[in-house]
Amino acid sequence: MTDASANRASDADGKVGVVIVAAGRGARAGQADGPKQYQRIGGRAVIAHTLETFLSHPRIGPVVVAIHADDAELFERAAGANAKRVFAVTGGSSRQASVRLGLLALRESAPAKVLVHDAVRPFLDVGLIDRTIDAIGERQGALPALPVADTLKRESATGMIEETVSRAGLHAAQTPQGFPFWPLLAAHEKAHHLGKTDEFTDDAAIAEWARIPVKIVTGSPDNVKLTWARDIAMADQRLSNALPRFPDIRTGNGYDVHAFEPGDHVTLCGVAIPYDRKLSGHSDADVGLHALTDALLATCGAGDIGTHFPPSDPQWKGVASKIFVEHAAKLVRERGGRIANADITLICEAPRVGPHREAMTEALAAMLGIAPERISIKATTNEKLGFVGRGEGIAAIATASVVYPGDVPA
Ligand SMILES: Nc1ccn([C@@H]2O[C@H](COP(=O)(O)OP(=O)(O)OP(=O)(O)O)[C@@H](O)[C@H]2O)c(=O)n1
Numbered sequence: 539m540t541d542a543s544a545n546r547a548s549d550a551d552g553k554v555g556v557v558i559v560a561a562g563r564g565a566r567a568g569q570a571d572g573p574k575q576y577q578r579i580g581g582r583a584v585i586a587h588t589l590e591t592f593l594s595h596p597r598i599g600p601v602v603v604a605i606h607a608d609d610a611e612l613f614e615r616a617a618g619a620n621a622k623r624v625f626a627v628t629g630g631s632s633r634q635a636s637v638r639l640g641l642l643a644l645r646e647s648a649p650a651k652v653l654v655h656d657a658v659r660p661f662l663d664v665g666l667i668d669r670t671i672d673a674i675g676e677r678q679g680a681l682p683a684l685p686v687a688d689t690l691k692r693e694s695a696t697g698m699i700e701e702t703v704s705r706a707g708l709h710a711a712q713t714p715q716g717f718p719f720w721p722l723l724a725a726h727e728k729a730h731h732l733g734k735t736d737e738f739t740d741d742a743a744i745a746e747w748a749r750i751p752v753k754i755v756t757g758s759p760d761n762v763k764l765t766w767a768r769d770i771a772m773a774d775q776r777l778s779n780a781l782p783r784f785p786d787i788r789t790g791n792g793y794d795v796h797a798f799e800p801g802d803h804v805t806l807c808g809v810a811i812p813y814d815r816k817l818s819g820h821s822d823a824d825v826g827l828h829a830l831t832d833a834l835l836a837t838c839g840a841g842d843i844g845t846h847f848p849p850s851d852p853q854w855k856g857v858a859s860k861i862f863v864e865h866a867a868k869l870v871r872e873r874g875g876r877i878a879n880a881d882i883t884l885i886c887e888a889p890r891v892g893p894h895r896e897a898m899t900e901a902l903a904a905m906l907g908i909a910p911e912r913i914s915i916k917a918t919t920n921e922k923l924g925f926v927g928r929g930e931g932i933a934a935i936a937t938a939s940v941v942y943p944g945d946v947p948a
């Protein structure tokens with residue numbers, strides 16, 4: 539709790555006092571790990587969202603939070619730095635009792651107007667606060683409410699419908715409810731002294747009993763009260779959907795090189811190209827497909843081509859490298875990945891790649907199961923530099939992009 543004077547606001551500065559009731563046990567929500575106001579939605583406690591909205595509103599002055607005697611630690615943890623910007627008081631055994639204790643704690647600050655709000659309505663907004671404050675009069679309260687939209691039925695003791703109740707003029711009450719401070723406190727005190735300590739489920743009802751007129755202002759459909767476990771799950775879902783998403787797009791690269799040896803063709807990107815030499819290797823030495831296999835494996839951290847097809851294993855002797863690429867694509871798919879594109883650059887002085895590009899693209903599209911426009915095959919010479927430039931072999935660089943399910947974890 540803070541130094542009271544730091545938060546004290548008076549009529550003079552026109553700031554509005556607030557009582558947030560947070561002393562309930564949340565029996566209907568039935569959360570095993572603490573009352574609903576301390577459950578996390580969108581990464582923060584329910585009450586932290588509620589506090590934030592009030593504390594960042596320019597018209598709001600002193601804020602009192604009525605908490606349960608057992609919840610001091612939970613509250614401090616949930617409110618974080620904001621715990622020091624409010625007065626925490628111990629609430630009572632009913633909502634009404636908690637409101638009264640909160641109002642008593644505000645007496646010293648003596649605000650002209652007070653808002654009473656449920657901690658478990660975290661989706662209130664600035665407009666709703668303003669509308670409510672604006673409608674408070676010297677002897678008039680303000681209640682945000684929405685017209686009832688469902689047809690209403692009264693149930694009999696036997697579980698049958700007794701009657702259909704007209705919904706004309708009926709509204710569902712929300713909070714924050716606003717009142718001139720002293721008349722509301724007087725009404726609560728009177729009820730308390732008459733032993734009426736838990737018969738009013740909201741402050742508009744106690745005002746009605748004390749003959750304080752209450753004006754209805756438009757509520758907000760978002761301003762739901764979290765009552766059941768399902769409400770908490772939906773609130774969390776709602777806030778999570780509102781967070782920026784970081785789709786799980788991953789890029790992998792691969793590099794390979796094979797030397798020439800005597801022969802009559804080279805196999806590049808699955809296509810046999812007549813040539814006066816061949817590439818030496820354990821398999822068909824398709825340097826482009828080897829680089830691409832590594833790029834695909836890299837997108838899911840699945841090692842490299844040697845992890846899956848060790849050159850020491852005789853079963854891979856002379857095989858078509860297509861099986862390496864198809865295996866890597868299968869691993870990607872098994873993890874839910876969708877290949878967005880594949881890009882291969884072949885680096886050689888000869889043979890010429892251009893005339894075979896279309897056939898290579900088609901072969902790769904079939905291997906990967908993606909459209910040809912998602913495949914790019916490029917070739918370049920090495921400007922006669924280095925081993926590639928001297929015509930001793932062919933190098934290849936490949937890049938693959940894969941979209942995996944879900945988001946990048948925070
Ligand atoms: N003795 C009480 C009871 C309720 N409240 C507060 O009043 C608001 C609305 O009450 P409700 O939704 O009924 O909360 P709970 O009483 O906690 O729920 P339940 O009735 O399911 O136990 C909540 O912010 C709750 O913490 C309070 O401050 N003190």
Ligand SMILES: C[C@](O)(CO)[C@H](O)COP(=O)(O)O
Nearest residue numbers: 633656711712713739740763
């Ligand atoms: C005050 C209130 O939020 C108005 O709708 C509501 O009455 C409080 O909840 P409870 O279940 O009646 O305690």
